[in-house]
Structure formats: C-alpha cells, structure tokens
Amino acid sequence: MLSIINLKFLNSAQSFILFFLLILLLLVLIISFSLGSYSFPVLSILMGNTSAIEATIFTEIRVPRVILAAIVGASLSVSGACLQGLFRNPLADPGLIGVSAGAALGASTIIVFGSSLTSAFIFSTFLLPLSACLGSGLVILMLFLLTRGFGHQGVTYMLLVGIAVNAIASVGIGILTFISSDSELRSLTFWTMGSFGGITWSLLIPALIIIFISFLFLLPILRNLDILQLGESEAKRLGVNVKSLKYRIIFASAASVGASVSLSGMIGFVGLVVPHLLRLLSGVNHTYVVIGSALLGSSLMVFADLLSRLLIQPAELPVGLITSAIGSPFFLWLIFRINKI
Amino acid sequence: MTKNFRLILILFFLILLNPIYVNSCDRAYNPSKITVAGGSITEILYFLEEQSKIIAVDLTSNFPEETKKFPSIGYVRNLSAEGVLSLKPTLVIGEDDMGPPDVVNQIKKTGIDIIILKEEHSSEGIIDKIKCVGEIIGEEEKTIDIINSKIMPIKIELDNLSKNLKNQNIKVMFILTMDSGSPIVGGKNTSADGFIKMIGAKNAFDSFEGWKPVGTESIIDAAPDIILISNRGAHSYKNLENMHNHPTVKYTPAAINRNIIALDGMQMLGFGPRTIETALDLSKKIQMIETN
Amino acid sequence: MSINSKNISLFYNEKEILNDISIEIREGKITTLLGPNGAGKSSFLNIISGDLDFYKGHVYYNQRNLAEINIQEKAFLRSVMAQSQPIVFDFSVYEIVEMGWLEKGDIKYSNNFKTALQEVLTECDIDYLKDRKFNTLSGGEQRRVHFARSLLQLWRESNSLDPCYLMLDEPTSNLDLFHQIKMMNTIKKLSTEGVGIFMILHDLNLAFKYSDYIAILKNGKIVTFGDPMSIINDDILSNTFDVKIQVNKKDDNIFINYV
DSSP states (O other): OHHHHHHTTOOHHHHHHHHHHHHHHHHHHHHHHHOOSSOOOHHHHHTTOSOHHHHHIIIIIIHHHHHHHHHHHHHHHHHHHHHHHHTTOTTOOGGGGTHHHHHHHHHHHHHHHHHHHGGGOSOHHHHHHHHHHHHHHHHHHHHHHHTTTTOTTOHHHHHHHHHHHHHHHHHHHHHHHHHOOHHHHHHHHHHTTOOOTTOOHHHHHHHHHHHHHHHHHHGGGHHHHHHHTTOHHHHHHTTOOHHHHHHHHHHHHHHHHHHHHHHHOOOOSHHHHHHHHHHHHHOOOHHHHHHHHHHHHHHHHHHHHHHHHHTTTTBOOOHHHHHHHHHHHHHHHHHHHHHHO | OOHHHHHHHHHHHHHHHOSSOOOOOOOOSOTTSEEEESHHHHHHHHHTTOGGGEEEBOTTOOOSGGGGGSOBOOOTTSOOHHHHHHTOOSEEEEETTOOOHHHHHHHHHTTOEEEEEOOOSSHHHHHHHHHHHHHHTTOHHHHHHHIIIIIHHHHHHHHHHHHHHHHTTOEEEEEEEOOSSSOEEEOBTSHHHHHHHHHTOEESOOSSBSEEEBOHHHHHHHOOSEEEEETTTTTTOSSHHHHHTOTTTTTSHHHHTTOEEEEOHHHHHSOSHHHHHHHHHHHHHHHHHHHO | OEEEEEEEEEEETTEEEEEEEEEEEETTSEEEEEOOTTSSHHHHHHHHHTSOOOOEEEEEETTEEGGGSOHHHHHHHEEEEOOOOOOOSOOBHHHHHHTTOOOOSOHHHHHHHHHHHHHHHHHTTOGGGTTSBGGGSOHHHHHHHHHHHHHHHHOOOTTOOOOOEEEEESTTTTOOHHHHHHHHHHHHHHHHTTOEEEEEOSOHHHHHHHOSEEEEEETTEEEEEEOHHHHOOHHHHHHHHTSOEEEEEETTEEEEEEO
C-alpha cells in the first residue's frame, strides 16, 4: 500500500529518471568496488582465487568504505530535501538545524581532549563517532525541548534554534582550535573536510541501520510534504498532521545526519544541491525529489570518494573538497543551461 | 658593472628580501636574559648547562620537567609582541616556525636581538644547531667540549648503525594522529622524514610532501615494517595492544609483528640533543627486531 | 443538516474578539458574514472551520461536536479558501489543484479523480493554465487555482449524501469583474447541489445578490442575522460601516448606494 501511494505521484519522466539513477548507482558502486590504491582484479575475488590479503582488503576495507560513502551521500541529500520542504526554504541544508554542528563539536572535543579521557574508554575506535553522536543527540533533545515538542511555534522558531546552536558550536570549535596543538589542529582541519577512511563493519552496521530506518520513516510522509508547501494552516485543513510531520522529519534528519557526520566528518554541498539538481531536471514533488536524492546523493558521494582515494595516491584528498569542487561549477552550469530554455 | 656597484646591488637585494631571517650565529649583544621559542632550543640550553639564562619559554618546551616553572609565551606560531616584550628579554631565540611575521618584526623594531635558527632535519643539523646556540650565548669553547664528549660518541655509533640498517631497506611510517578517519602521515621533507633517515630506515611514504592523510589501502600497499607514533597521537589507545588492532594499520607488517612504537613527540621530532639519542635507541631496537 | 455555532466567545491577550455568537450555516444555502475590518470575521471563520481551538462555546457539524472530529475527517467535511501563502517550489497548476484530492484509499474514488479534476479545471476556467508553473501566474489566476483546489476537496459522486461545507474568506479579492461573477455563479451552483456555503465578503452588492442569509458582525457582536430582504436597511448598514449608505430594494434585488 505504501509503495502504491508513493509511486502514483511520479510522472513518466520522473520514473524514468529514477530508474536511470538506480542504474547509475549500481554502475558507480561496481567501479568503486573494483578500483583502489591497492590494485588487484576484483573478479578474481568473486571467484575465490586470490590471496588472503587481497580478499581482506576487499571485504574489510574497500567494501565498507564504499558503502559508507553511499549511505552518507544518501542521508545528507535526503535530509537536505526534506528540510527544504519542511522549512519551505530552498536554501535549507542539514546544517541548518544545528545537528552537524553538534556532532562536529562532539568530535572536536575528543580530538583535542582525547588524551585525558583515555583511561575511561576501552573501545577507542568508537570514541570519536560516539561523542559525535552524543553531540548531535543533545542538539536533537534541545530542539525538541525548546520547541515544546514541535508545537504551535512553527518552523521559524526551529530555524532560530538551529542558528543559535550553530553559533554555540562555532564558538566551542573555535576555542578548541585555539587551544589545540599542531597535530590536533591538523586532525581538526582534516576532519572538518571529511573522510571515509578507517571505517569498519562494526562502525558501519549501526549507521547503516539508523540511516535505512530513517529513510523508511520518511517515505510515508513525502506526499504530505508536498501539501505542506501550501502553508501550515492549509495543510492542516487538508488533513495533514503537521506536528507529526515535523517530528518525523526532524528526528529522521537528525539521526541520519548525526550518524553520517560522526563517521565521516563534515561534508558540505551535497545536502543543499543534490535536491535542486533533481528539481531542475524534472519537477518538484517530494516523492520524486527525495527518492531521487537518495540515489543521486549516493552515486555522487561514492564517486567523490573514489576520486579522493585515487587522485593523489597514496595520500588522500579530503572528500568534502571534492564534492564542493566538482559539484559547484556543475550546478552553476546546470542552472544556466536550464534557464536558457 | 663595477665590482663595487655589484656588491651594493647584492647587499640591497639581501636587505630587501630578508629582513626577518637572520641565519647568523654571531654572538648576541647581551645573551643574559633569553626568551626561547622552540622546545629543542630550551633543551639545548639545559644540555649546555646554561639554563640560568632562560627567562621564558614557549608551549613546545616541555623538557626537562622544570621548564614548567618558566612563564610561557604561548603558541610559537601565534606570539603576542607585548607579551614577549613584557618579560624584558635581552635576546629571543626561535626556529623558523616563529610567527606571525608581523609580530616578529615588531619585536625586532624595539631593538631586541631576535635570532632564528634554521633547522635541518639530520644529526649534522642538530650538531650545527647546538654549536650555533653556543656561539650566540658566547660559550663556544664550552659548547664544543660538551658536543665532543656527549654528542659525538652517540653520533658516531648512530652513523654506523644506520649505515648497516640502510642495506636492509627497513620501511618506517610516522603517524602524527589517527583521529580523523585516515591517519595523518609524514611524507617527504617533514621532520619525520628526517628522523627516519637518521635512524637509517626508509620513509614508507616518500611520494608526497608534508603531512597528509593516507588511505588504508595505500598503507597496506606500502607495508611499513615499523610504525612510529607520538604519544599524543596514540593517546586514545589504552595500550599499544589496541593500536595494533586499529583498522587502518591492522594489516601492516608493523602491526602484525607488534612493531608499533610510541614515543614523546618532541623527543623524536624536536631535533634537539634528545633526538640523536632517541634515534640511536630506535636504531638499536630495529637492529634487534631485524635479526630475529 | 447544518453547522451550528453556539455561544462562541473568543479572548486573545485579554481582549474580547468575539462575544456570544450563534449562527447556523445550512447545507444548500449561502450564508455571508459582513462587517468592518477588525470585527472578528476571520477569527470566526477559523473557529467554525476547526482551525482555532481556544474558544468558548460549541460548534456542531450535523450534531457532532467539532472538537471531537479528527483532522482527517474534518478535511472531508469542509473546505476552506483563505489567504494563501507564497509557494516556494515550482509546482505546476495541475499539481497545486491535485493537492485538494483527499485519498480515502478507496479504489472507486480514485477512478473518479480524472473526471473530478477535469470538471474543476473547466468550472474555474483554468484548464488552459494547467501545465503552467503556478508561480508564473498573476494574482487573480492564482486565486482561481486555489479555488479550484477547494472545489476538488469537496468533490463527491453525484449520488453521494455526504455533507460538505465550503468556507471562503474574501474569495473575490484580486479577481477581475468577469471572474468575480463567474466565481460567485460557481458558488451559487454548488449551493444548489447541496453544499453549505459560508463566506466573508467586502462587496456588499455582491453579498446581497448571492446570499441566502446575511450576518453582520461589529465589534465582535452579531448585529443582525437573517435573509437580506428582511433585515437590511439604511440604518443598520450605515451604523455598521460608519458610512452613509442608502439601500435600494427592487424586484427581489438589493443594491446599495454610498451617499
């Protein structure tokens, strides 16, 4: 029943584009699984005749990394699309509600103060993502409490809360930057530019679950997001439970963005621009835009990660740099091209 | 062009180009009250038993313990002119990361001697640095004595060991920190690179310059035999046992053979007297590892 | 069947906005609320449409307490055309009108969608605009689109006995005369088909021509309520609007003159 309701709102051009994006994603995934710093023929892995180290690299290092890139790309883009719909603002992006800033603050704290907390933690590889999640969780809680459960105040209020959180996190990160040593500073710098390195299955699986569930949580309300564009009062009159809509979007976005940022650092641009790319291509209804964002966002991110791994081998280019560097001019080009017609 | 004119032209350009970087080791006018901007220099002054001349140090001066008693001028790249001057030094000695340049100029303009030592990441460079400090504070003879008695024996042993080690082509990777996804590793022309060469090993990552993040596949590809990491960089690992299991280094020979070594950062990369000792210790250790 | 509002009072910031209003809105009839600005007309509309819930008194939809009807059911009972907000994304006219269609999950209903949509597009004279982007339309055209959407929300199969009400707050603003009259004729047609209409209008002549019942609101109180022919006279109008008004009644028509 769910899928029937959703698919009805896609016209034929949109269905075609979504199908095409799915194929694109599969292609990009295959290419990414096949290429890397440590080169070996991937087919041999699938047929089982490789050395142990090659098999290990494939299953323990490359595959989790590519999957992480895919789900982070999807979650940032989907959040961006939903937040743009919720706030009725084409410039909204996952950073707007302060969740990434909270995660960044949590992560930065560990990067700078980690040494003093050593004794308390056994699972050191979890320390950074854990504290980033804690950071974004606190922001979600704050958003919830300050808006009294997303009550009458409306979205402007939430925007203001997000702005305040971003400001506070900026100060926090600024102070941490100031007191950090050279090496910590370098860590901070690279973390804020994003990286998918160091991921393991044990870190990936919880994130995968969170992001996947958030996505499912959003699917039923995509049509209601369209109706919300008429305004909150009008949407209520048309039978949309606006409060519940806000809950879903904020929680789903915050959870998936928090999970993403905690594992991969800050990667900008994608959440803002991918939904717009889709709108420029074939219409603005949210069923198309959100599902399309998941597909296009993952392809883009997987491709960006591929470049980050290969361009300056053996060193890595921060992936956030690549997404902005490639994405922005392309986006500019697309705007001019479409508007000429 | 006449000879004189050429001379004047050269002098002119020298003055134009280098108001800050005075590489001279000339004796300072008054070396009685020194503010130090660089941990290795503090180390050297203690090494030459001239610590009584120190009145203030920077944040990287953490050896020996008693340096904590000195007032701190803060982060060497971000000094405050008034802050430095308020302590009334007669001489400021730093390395080329002292900054910002405007502040350094301001301090210079007040007439105080500022000397910037050029750093070379090698044993010879360390010895030159010690000699230079000795000359600046006017204790050349004492300095040469101390160098000959305390440093030269170590350096000679190190040179021999490292020559041996070179033939064995040991690959060493130096990790600065592991906190941001992919570890940040020292490439060509970094202090880490120099340190690794001192030991007599090969830098597993000499295809790029500076400190950069390196992906796990590349790390496996490079297959370092030994991994060096600063204590600070290893901070989140309760003991080195955990470090060996870190996903980014797990499949390296270094991790598999439990050859990840964590030491104080300044000890390895400060390029003061300790660095030669530390290089010797490591060289010996690696020899033992290799013969097993 | 009707909407019955009983003893409605509204306070906001300690100010009394509505005082003890009791008005009936009958199915199949057009009830219009007139009054000067600030009289509380829009607030009253918000109360009986179910948008506002902090009032005193009761509203009954066909004897059911409005406060006990859930948000989805309300959407099937009544449609509102009020001030519209700017639409940020480039929806087409078709997509905007389509948003008025309420999914009951009933397959039979869904098959009627195309028919209903076409009817509504034709009735509001916007069929030729349907593929245009909504944001490229003029103010008047956009109004007609929102009107079409409200109509789609009300659409029932011809043999349906489901009650429904249409509430309109200044629907004719921004429309040229041709489209004003066309809209009022559509509204009249709807009422003959059984829809209960509640309107707020500024244009007195329009109100008198099309309404079955008039209510006049001033300072939060009902001044008079009833069929126009019987209740409208010079004094009532002049006092309400603080303007000298002359009422002319001729052959079942009322029109006014400002002196």
